[in-house]
Each structure stands twice: as structure tokens, then as C-alpha cells.
Amino acid sequence: MNAFSRNPADRVVVVGAGVAGLSVALRLAPRPVTLVSAAPLGLGTATGWAQGGIAAAIGADDAPSLHASDTEVAGAGLTDPAVALRVAAEGPRLIDWLVSLGAPFDRDADGALALGLEAAHGRRRIVRAGGDSTGARVLETLVRAVFATPSIEVVTASVHDLLQDENGAAAGVVCERDGARFRIRARAVVLATGGVGGLYASTTNPRGATGRGLALAARAGAVMRDLEFVQFHPTAIAVGADPMPLATEALRGEGARLVDETGAAVMAGIAGGDLAPRDVVARGIFQALARGRTVYLDTRGALGASMPTRFPTVAGLCATAGIDPARQAIPVRPAAHYHMGGIRVDGTGASSVPGLYANGEVASTGLHGANRLASNSLLEALAFSGFIADAFDAMPPAAVLPEIRTARASSDLPAIRAIMERHVGVVRDAAGLQIAVDGLSRLAETGCDAALTARMMAQAALGRCESRGGHWRSDHPHAAPARHTEATLRSPGAAPSEPARTDEALAR
Numbered sequence: 355m356n357a358f359s360r361n362p363a364d365r366v367v368v369v370g371a372g373v374a375g376l377s378v379a380l381r382l383a384p385r386p387v388t389l390v391s392a393a394p395l396g397l398g399t400a401t402g403w404a405q406g407g408i409a410a411a412i413g414a415d416d417a418p419s420l421h422a423s424d425t426e427v428a429g430a431g432l433t434d435p436a437v438a439l440r441v442a443a444e445g446p447r448l449i450d451w452l453v454s455l456g457a458p459f460d461r462d463a464d465g466a467l468a469l470g471l472e473a474a475h476g477r478r479r480i481v482r483a484g485g486d487s488t489g490a491r492v493l494e495t496l497v498r499a500v501f502a503t504p505s506i507e508v509v510t511a512s513v514h515d516l517l518q519d520e521n522g523a524a525a526g527v528v529c530e531r532d533g534a535r536f537r538i539r540a541r542a543v544v545l546a547t548g549g550v551g552g553l554y555a556s557t558t559n560p561r562g563a564t565g566r567g568l569a570l571a572a573r574a575g576a577v578m579r580d581l582e583f584v585q586f587h588p589t590a591i592a593v594g595a596d597p598m599p600l601a602t603e604a605l606r607g608e609g610a611r612l613v614d615e616t617g618a619a620v621m622a623g624i625a626g627g628d629l630a631p632r633d634v635v636a637r638g639i640f641q642a643l644a645r646g647r648t649v650y651l652d653t654r655g656a657l658g659a660s661m662p663t664r665f666p667t668v669a670g671l672c673a674t675a676g677i678d679p680a681r682q683a684i685p686v687r688p689a690a691h692y693h694m695g696g697i698r699v700d701g702t703g704a705s706s707v708p709g710l711y712a713n714g715e716v717a718s719t720g721l722h723g724a725n726r727l728a729s730n731s732l733l734e735a736l737a738f739s740g741f742i743a744d745a746f747d748a749m750p751p752a753a754v755l756p757e758i759r760t761a762r763a764s765s766d767l768p769a770i771r772a773i774m775e776r777h778v779g780v781v782r783d784a785a786g787l788q789i790a791v792d793g794l795s796r797l798a799e800t801g802c803d804a805a806l807t808a809r810m811m812a813q814a815a816l817g818r819c820e821s822r823g824g825h826w827r828s829d830h831p832h833a834a835p836a837r838h839t840e841a842t843l844r845s846p847g848a849a850p851s852e853p854a855r856t857d858e859a860l861a862r
Contacts, residue, residue, distance in 0.1 A: 361386075363750040367527050367538055369513050369567065370546035372399035373489075374714025374735035376496035378544055378703075381743035384505045388538055390529060392512050392562065395497045400548050400559050400715070401732070404489025405602035405667055406472055407482035408452075408736070409729040410445030413469055416477040418442035425730060428474045428631050429723025430823035431836035432580065437701070437720040441730075444737040449481055452736075457495040459483045471607035472728040473629040480729050486602045486667040492732065509538070513566070516543060516574045516710070517754050524574065524709035525751035537757070542709045542748035545571060545697065546735075549715040550584070551597070552767075553808045554690035555775035558590050558600045564767070565807030567716040571697045572810065572843050577706040579718040579840050580695035582815035583824040585726050586780050587691035588612075588635040589651050591671060591684055598689045599671040601651050603632070603728050608664075609657055612639065613683065614647040633725045633824050636688040640780040643687060650683030688780050692731060694722040694824060695814070698840060703742035706842075709751065713738050724823020766797055770808050778812050783829040787816040814839050 364386050368379045371391035379387045396402065411421040421442035426433045449467070453459065460468040460482050470480035483491035500506050510531065517526035517537060526539035547567030551559025572578060589605075589612075590598035606612070606628045612620040612635070620642050621627045626634060639649045653661065658680035661669040672679050696718040703711045703719075714735040721734050773793050777786035790812040797805035820834035821827050 363541055365538075365540045366542050366544060366746075366748075367540040368544045368546060369527060370399075370548060370714070370716075371395050372401035372546065372548055372714065372735075373492060373496060373732050374548075374716075374739065375544070375546035376493070376500055377736050377739035378546060378713050378742055379506050380496065380499055380503060381739045382746065383503050385746070387506045388509055388540065389500065389506055390509050390511055390513055390527065390538070392510070394510060395500065395508060396493060399493065400489075400551075400563060401493045402490045404492075404732060405486040405600055405665075406604055406729045407470060407480040407488040408445070408449065408492070408732045409472075409475065409479050409727070410449045410481050410733065411442060411477070411479050412446045412449065412467065412481070413477055413479055416479050418445065420476060421445065421479060424474060424476050425721065425727045426723070428725050428727035429721075430633075430725050431833070432723030432823070432838065434720030434723075440701070441721055441734055441737045444740065445733055448733065448736045452492060452495060455495050455499050457483060458491055460485065470604050472603045473606060473635065474626070474631045474727055480604065480607075482604070484666065485663070486604065486665040489732070511536075513570065515757060516570050517757065518574060518707075519751040520753045520755060522575065522707065523749070523751055524707055525754045528757050539751070539754060541750050542711060542746070544703070544711040544713055544742065545716050546713045547716045549693040550807060550811065551690040551693075553770055553774045553804060553811075554779070555596075555771040556590065556687070556689040557597050558587055558689050558691045559597055561597060564804040565693075565716075566803050567712070568696065568807045568810070569803035571705060571707070571710065571712065571716075572806065574707050574710060575842060576710060577698040577840050577842050578695070578810060578814075579698035580724070580814070580838055581693075581811045581841070582818050582839065583694035583722075583724050584690055584778075584811070585632055585692040585694060585824045586636040586640075586688035588632060588639050588688050589684075589686040590689035590691075591675065592687045593675040593677075593685065595675075599668075599675070600691075601668050601671075601684055601686060602665065605651065605653060605657070605665060605668065610651050610653045612686075613650050613652045614642060615650070620647075620649055631725055632728065633826070636780055637826060639686065640688055649686055651686045652683045653679045654681060654683060690774075692726050694718070694724060694726055695811075699738075701741060702745035703738050709748045711742055713742060724825065766802065767804060770794065770797060770804055774808055774812075778808075778815055781826050781828050782815055783827060784816065784819075787812055791816055810841065814841065
């Protein structure tokens with residue numbers, strides 16, 4: 355175990371050990387950091403499952419401004435242009451940083467970084483490692499770097515609550531390991547807890563991705579933003595697995611087509627076709643399924659034959675399912691994949707609660723808007739790690755308040771997943787969303803974090819009476835004037851036994 359400062363006035367606690375948590379811990383060095391991970395480093399994170407890559411404008415025909423423009427188009431009116439350009443500008447430097455740490459990115463015959471193409475990108479700018487194993491390779495690189503950094507101490511435990519001082523500032527966390535609870539006091543807390551896909555019955559995320567970081571922040575009084583926007587990956591492999599294995603979007607960039615059982619093109623007549631933004635493709639597949647069609651990703655022929663070397667992760671997943679992609683089309687359907695909404699943060703990653711920061715999928719930075727551009731997620735987490743560290747100025751906490759030891763109910767996750775899948779999925783309407791809010795409110799009354807997060811998402815979706823990006827209302831199919839939705843719990847810091855309630859959405 356690495357040496358670290360035990361003085362709470364110095365320490366920063368980082369919760370989560372995917373790319374967002376590991377990179378921010380590294381960027382905060384040499385400040386003392388306690389990194390809290392629910393599983394041993396390298397396990398249990400969505401980062402390790404990321405297949406596509408990292409978007410970075412490093413090609414001779416590319417520029418950060420072009421990357422930012424593609425990000426804005428995908429974000430459907432809610433991306434902050436300044437954030438998009440700032441993050442895109444960091445891309446080349448971040449790739450260089452990862453290379454310096456030993457990341458084994460793929461290269462062409464001349465030794466230059468090989469660049470792939472994904473949907474809604476106007477240029478080849480996807481930097482990959484191991485073909486479709488980018489997340490795993492980057493995760494391995496960052497884990498090695500963390501273990502080699504003396505200022506980072508790693509604690510394997512689950513986080514149950516945030517500590518706050520008498521002024522409401524974050525002052526550490528309450529953890530549990532082997533049935534014993536303990537406190538870790540700190541100068542600041544960075545939540546890097548990932549997404550919410552585990553709240554859905556069909557998801558590509560680890561089962562533990564149930565939005566606990568959102569619940570922790572909401573109970574502390576943090577402002578939540580745009581929680582209704584969930585990206586459903588169009589091509590989860592439909593073979594009955596839970597979580598669902600993923601067929602990377604890069605396959606369509608290399609020529610794979612979406613067809614039904616008759617061979618007809620699923621995306622025919624839709625702008626962008628198979629390379630349209632993810633929300634468009636997900637709805638196209640959803641609508642085909644609703645008409646009783648079966649949808650396949652057709653890689654038969656040369657692409658399928660090359661997959662063991664070009665896309666080994668997907669090839670392995672297909673082999674496990676008994677599918678030969680060179681001869682058989684791959685059955686696919688949309689599945690919950692990425693959450694664009696989250697804890698509202700500013701350009702330094704700071705939330706509305708003093709001393710509480712958020713990074714990665716748990717944060718709403720202004721980059722993704724209503725629909726994330728493919729391969730911008732790892733980029734965002736890496737970029738904001740630097741923004742957090744460069745501007746870090748959290749004050750030491752005042753007197754820390756006693757922990758509220760209210761019993762939390764165990765999560766009725768199957769019931770939550772069924773409600774979210776049926777009523778807060780790819781296509782939504784007021785009647786279904788109200789059913790979801792009512793059912794999730796009853797579950798949240800027991801203090802269940804997963805139910806609280808799901809309830810906040812359903813309430814936000816009910817309040818957005820339009821269709822935009824990852825939020826599609828069949829009863830409001832057109833876009834309204836662009837606005838964000840923001841909400842807090844009515845009683846910041848309230849006991850977990852109180853019902854989860856949100857303020858009215860605020861137009862911006």
C-alpha cells in the first residue's frame with residue numbers, strides 16, 4: 355500500500371476506479387489522494403469494456419474545431435460550444451500523455467497512430483488499442499501508473515455516504531468493507547462513479563452501474579442536470595446475456611450494415627443511414643423491432659473474416675454466443691449504454707456543493723448535450739481530470755457533522771430495471787413516465803439509492819415535453835426551444851428514509 359498523508363486537511367478522496375477516477379488521481383499528484391474502489395483495480399468498471407476508442411483530432415485533415423463541431427451536432431442543441439472546443443483541443447495532448455505512460459495504441463505500417471471512423475464523425479479520428487480493446491488497454495496503463503505513484507493510496511471498499519461539514523461542504527466519505535463501516539475524512543471528494551445502465555434490464559454496462567454517485571451527490575444537495583438523457587447503444591448483441599455484449603460502432607464505420615431478417619436495410623431513407631448519430635440509429639432499430647422485425651448487424655464476408663484480428667473483442671463475444679460473423683449476421687438491439695446527464699459541474703469539475711467534484715459519466719460538463727458523440731467519453735474524463743487538478747482550490751473542511759445512521763433498504767433492482775426498461779427507455783410517453791415516477795417513488799421511500807436515481811431520471815423525462823437527442827417522447831415528437839433541466843432534492847442532506855422529490859425543472 356502506497357504511502358499517503360493521513361491529514362484530512364491535505365487529502366483528496368476519489369471515488370471510482372475507471373478512467374475518470376484513475377486519471378484524476380494521477381493528475382492530482384503529488385497531492386495525497388485516497389482512491390476508493392468497490393473492486394480491485396482493473397475490475398468492475400465500464401472503462402474496461404469500452405471498445406471504440408478515444409476521439410482526438412490528430413489527422414492531417416482534422417482540427418479541434420471540426421471535432422467540436424461534430425460534437426455540437428450530435429449534442430442536439432444542448433452542447434456548450436466552449437466546452438466542446440476546450441475538450442477537443444485537449445485530445446492530441448491527452449493521447450501523447452497516455453503514450454508516455456505506455457498505452458499500446460494501434461499504429462499503421464509507417465508507425466503513425468491508426469485512426470478509425472465512427473458514426474457522426476466527419477473525419478477519421480478514433481485512436482484505438484488492440485483493435486476494439488481500447489478501454490481495457492487504457493485501463494491497464496492507468497492502473498500501472500497509479501500503483502507507481504507514491505501519493506495515491508488505494509482502498510477497496512464501497513462508499514455509502516458523503517461526509518459534510520457544518521457549512522455543507524464535502525468533507526470525506528463513509529465506507530464499508532467486510533460489514534464494518536469507517537470514515538475517510540478529506541479536503542475534497544471527487545465522484546467518478548460511472549453511469550446508470552444497470553438500472554435497465556437491457557444494458558451494456560456492469561450490473562453495478564446504478565447511479566450511486568448521483569444519489570450521494572443529490573442527498574448532499576448537489577444540482578442535477580439533464581438526467582433524462584440516456585444513450586441507448588444501437589448494436590448490443592441480442593443473445594440473452596446480462597449485461598449485453600457490445601458490437602462496437604466502429605464495425606459500421608468499416609462497412610457493416612444493419613438489416614432485417616429479409617436482408618432489407620433497416621436505416622434506409624433515414625439521414626446518415628447506418629452512420630447516423632446513435633439516438634437516430636437506436637430509434638430506427640427500436641421501431642423495426644416494434645414492427646415485429648428481427649435486426650442484424652451484417653458483417654458477413656471480408657469484414658467478418660478479419661474480425662479476429664481487427665476486432666478481437668467482438669469476435670470473441672460472437673464466438674461465445676456461437677456466431678461466426680464471417681458467415682452469420684449478428685442479432686442486435688438497443689441497450690442502455692451511456693448517461694449524458696449527471697451532477698452539474700463547472701469548467702473545473704466543481705459541483706454546486708463546496709468541495710464536491712465530479713468527473714466522467716457521473717458528471718454533466720456541457721460536452722455531450724442531449725446525445726454523446728461516439729468515443730468522446732474517455733476523452734471527456736481524461737480532459738476534465740486535468741481541468742480539476744489544474745484549478746483545484748478546495749478549502750479544508752470545517753467541523754464535520756455526525757453521520758446520519760439511517761438504515762438503507764436493500765435495492766429491489768429487478769423491479770427498478772423492469773420499470774425503467776418499459777417506461778423510461780428508447781421511446782417514452784407521459785402515461786408511462788408517470789407510472790414510472792409513481793412506482794419508483796414508492797421504492798425510493800425506503801432509502802434505496804438506485805430507486806432514488808431512477809426516480810429522478812423518470813421525473814426529469816416526464817418534465818421534458820419534447821423529443822431531443824437521447825430523449826424521445828412519442829407524445830411530443832418535435833423539439834421545443836433548447837433548455838436544460840436542473841433539479842435538486844427539496845431537502846438537501848435529508849435522511850435517506852424521506853421520499854425522493856425533485857424541484858420543478860428550471861429553464862435555461
